[in-house]
Amino acid sequence: MLSPTAxxxxxxxxxxxxxxxxxxxxxxxxxxxDPYVATVWFDTDQGRFGVDVSRTALDAPWVGERIIFPGEGSILQ
Structure with a gap:
């Protein structure tokens, strides 16, 4: 579920x-x-992780671009 770049x-x-x-x-x-990018944040037992995601069309599936570790921010902000 990762983009080719990821x-x-x-x-x-x-x-x-x-x-x-x-x-x-x-x-x-x-x-x-931009409706083609988003970040999904998850609270875990080891901190807050995130995933920057993208899609190529409004009806296309989301794919992961970058994993965000606790203490880091999205590159999309």
Missing amino acids: QEVYEITDPSTIPALKIHGDGEWESYP
Whole structure:
């Protein structure tokens, strides 16, 4: 569910280094004036994580662009 650009960026990531997270509640969508991008925030047992997402058309599926770790902000803001 990653964009082609994100696939390239994260392809060298070792999955065993990614912590297991327990998500609390539903994700919170942060919309922007551009209807083709958004950020989804998740409260977890290890802090607040987010995912910058995009789509190519209003009826196209959302794909992940960037994972946001606790303490970081969206690049879309």
